[in-house]
Amino acid sequence: MTIHLTAADYGAVLPIMIVLGGALCLLLTDAFVKVHETEIATGISLATLLLAFAASAHLWAVNAGPAFPQGAGAMITGDRFGQFFNFALLLSSALAILIAPPYIRTSHFDAGEFLSLILFATAGMMLMAASLNLMVIFLSIELLSLALYILSGFDRNRPRSQEAGFKYFLLSSFASAFLIYGMALIYGATGSTNLIRIVNVLGGHAGTVASTHTVLSSPFVLIGIALMAVGFAFKLSIVPFHMWTPDVYQGAPTPVTAFMSVATKAAVFPAFLRVFNLALGAESHRWFGILWALAIVTMIVGNVLALSQSSMKRLLAYSGIAHAGYVLVAMSANNRLGATAVAFYFIVYAFMNIGAFALVLVLESRGEAGDEIATYRGLFARSPLLAVATGVFMFSLAGFPPTAGFFAKYYAFAAAVQAGHTELAIIGVITSVISLGYYLRVVVLMFMQPVEAGAEQVRAGPLSDFMLTASVAGLFVVGLVPWFYNLAVQAVQSFFHFTT
Amino acid sequence: MTPDASSYLIISAILFTLGTVGVLVRRDPLIIFMCIELMLNSVNLTFVAFSHYLSSADGLIFVFMIMTVAAAEVVVGLALIVSIFRTREDIDVDQLDEMHG
Numbered sequence: 353m354t355i356h357l358t359a360a361d362y363g364a365v366l367p368i369m370i371v372l373g374g375a376l377c378l379l380l381t382d383a384f385v386k387v388h389e390t391e392i393a394t395g396i397s398l399a400t401l402l403l404a405f406a407a408s409a410h411l412w413a414v415n416a417g418p419a420f421p422q423g424a425g426a427m428i429t430g431d432r433f434g435q436f437f438n439f440a441l442l443l444s445s446a447l448a449i450l451i452a453p454p455y456i457r458t459s460h461f462d463a464g465e466f467l468s469l470i471l472f473a474t475a476g477m478m479l480m481a482a483s484l485n486l487m488v489i490f491l492s493i494e495l496l497s498l499a500l501y502i503l504s505g506f507d508r509n510r511p512r513s514q515e516a517g518f519k520y521f522l523l524s525s526f527a528s529a530f531l532i533y534g535m536a537l538i539y540g541a542t543g544s545t546n547l548i549r550i551v552n553v554l555g556g557h558a559g560t561v562a563s564t565h566t567v568l569s570s571p572f573v574l575i576g577i578a579l580m581a582v583g584f585a586f587k588l589s590i591v592p593f594h595m596w597t598p599d600v601y602q603g604a605p606t607p608v609t610a611f612m613s614v615a616t617k618a619a620v621f622p623a624f625l626r627v628f629n630l631a632l633g634a635e636s637h638r639w640f641g642i643l644w645a646l647a648i649v650t651m652i653v654g655n656v657l658a659l660s661q662s663s664m665k666r667l668l669a670y671s672g673i674a675h676a677g678y679v680l681v682a683m684s685a686n687n688r689l690g691a692t693a694v695a696f697y698f699i700v701y702a703f704m705n706i707g708a709f710a711l712v713l714v715l716e717s718r719g720e721a722g723d724e725i726a727t728y729r730g731l732f733a734r735s736p737l738l739a740v741a742t743g744v745f746m747f748s749l750a751g752f753p754p755t756a757g758f759f760a761k762y763y764a765f766a767a768a769v770q771a772g773h774t775e776l777a778i779i780g781v782i783t784s785v786i787s788l789g790y791y792l793r794v795v796v797l798m799f800m801q802p803v804e805a806g807a808e809q810v811r812a813g814p815l816s817d818f819m820l821t822a823s824v825a826g827l828f829v830v831g832l833v834p835w836f837y838n839l840a841v842q843a844v845q846s847f848f849h850f851t852t
Numbered sequence: 853m854t855p856d857a858s859s860y861l862i863i864s865a866i867l868f869t870l871g872t873v874g875v876l877v878r879r880d881p882l883i884i885f886m887c888i889e890l891m892l893n894s895v896n897l898t899f900v901a902f903s904h905y906l907s908s909a910d911g912l913i914f915v916f917m918i919m920t921v922a923a924a925e926v927v928v929g930l931a932l933i934v935s936i937f938r939t940r941e942d943i944d945v946d947q948l949d950e951m952h953g
Binding site: 486498505540 | 861868871872875881884885888891892894895898899901902905906908910911913914917918921924925928929931932933935936939940
């Protein structure tokens with residue numbers, strides 16, 4: 353059998369190849385360039401991300417219809433759903449790299465190695481968003497995880513960073529084992545690892561597969577679903593599989609935390625959607641209960657535990673857990689609005705969450721204890737821009753209109769109501785009210801408390817200033833201009849093409 | 853008498869459970885690491901059994917992927933363990949408790 357690769361096949365992986373190529377370039381230049389290393393490495397990585405963004409936008413324009421260019425046996429797709437998540441992933445990677453240089457300098461990191469690992473992780477995430485086969489999902493989840501293990505433990509001489517890297521490594525590979533055991537059972541039940549073929553077998557149109565051999569026994573499907581849910585839940589830090597999150601977020605270098613808090617979720621959720629809502633869509637009566645319970649527990653536990661944190665990174669870790677719960681609400685609705693809400697959420701989440709970490713980063717790069725919430729007292733007097741921007745991020749995370757955070761949450765809960773699960777939306781709103789307790793505490797400290805005598809002014813540096821301004825503007829623009837939401841609607845049209 | 857697919861599946865389920873229990877009860881990172889490898893290999897056995905039973909090659913290719921990834925994980929994992937070992941004398945996971953709350 354010969355394999356014919358067409359231009360469309362290469363086109364579908366072009367954005368991923370650009371990011372991988374950029375990462376290799378970074379490693380090469382790192383070997384030769386000895387002056388202005390950080391500036392050059394940052395420039396190369398941002399240029400790579402921009403180029404990949406252009407390639408992704410081109411793919412979006414080319415794959416205009418819901419049609420699927422690579423045929424039903426494909427492992428990777430260049431569809432609009434994947435491209436939309438590529439936009440979110442490239443955006444979060446770029447925002448994290450924009451605020452990283454001062455931190456890289458003060459921690460004496462090797463800029464080339466550090467940034468190329470971020471690019472490798474980004475490539476793995478993009479591959480994950482584009483995957484149409486359980487095998488590719490497994491490979492890409494490992495590609496992104498391996499890079500993130502090293503990044504979490506990158507500060508080799510700081511025990512907390514070592515501990516973060518090692519904890520993340522052990523728990524994440526433990527979760528991978530569950531994920532692939534689930535995949536093995538689904539493979540046994542359906543006879544294929546290809547998501548489209550799984551849809552056909554479970555949807556009752558067998559015939560494309562060697563259906564005579566198909567086991568198709570329901571215990572395999574049920575256990576497979578449960579095991580895969582455990583695997584995905586670990587990666588998404590969904591309660592009760594969230595224990596690693598606060599420790600890893602607190603211990604890892606702050607630019608890494610900012611990056612992984614958004615990008616890992618923006619990569620795993622599309623794959624989670626493709627596996628559960630698409631491939632196992634016919635089995636939704638089996639998995640709905642699992643996701644329903646996980647969503648409720650995650651929203652409650654994440655928001656309640658965040659209330660008592662004194663470390664900003666831990667607070668944001670629990671806030672991240674809570675937000676994973678909101679997205680899970682949208683996903684378990686299992687309708688078009690739900691998938692749209694998931695896609696829209698991550699564009700918004702990239703701006704507000706990485707923005708919130710920027711404050712920690714700016715203070716840490718100055719050698720201050722940026723992680724301690726108590727040090728934010730009177731920050732408005734020390735740096736108006738930083739304080740106002742962080743205030744906007746906090747209001748957006750809490751879900752105040754007119755910031756985009758409100759609309760993201762609104763669509764997520766609206767999807768649950770449309771699917772007839774008003775209880776999920778009600779619990780979501782109640783837990784959002786609880787979340788005001790910790791988001792507003794930060795705002796009150798910054799604006800309404802007097803600054804300590806002798807505290808210096810804080811200047812963030814040009815790149816960080818640009819990033820903060822862009823994120824604040826982004827939060828209002830994405831929220832108020834309907835074009836972005838329409839983009840998500842179009843992205844989801846390609847996703848649901850197969851189930852109808 | 854050749855054993856049928858279900859015997860292989862039962863064996864691999866037992867191995868997977870042993871690995872899971874090992875990860876949860878042992879405290880030495882290397883042993884935990886070995887238990888994770890045991891879990892991965894029990895999955896490999898499942899894939900091979902299904903692949904043979906279904907006469908489909910997908911499962912066999914998956915096994916190669918898992919073995920490659922497991923090798924890469926060993927590299928990163930051992931490197932992390934070595935870097936921790938350089939700064940402290942012993943590595944018991946219960947002592948990795950600098951952060952909690």
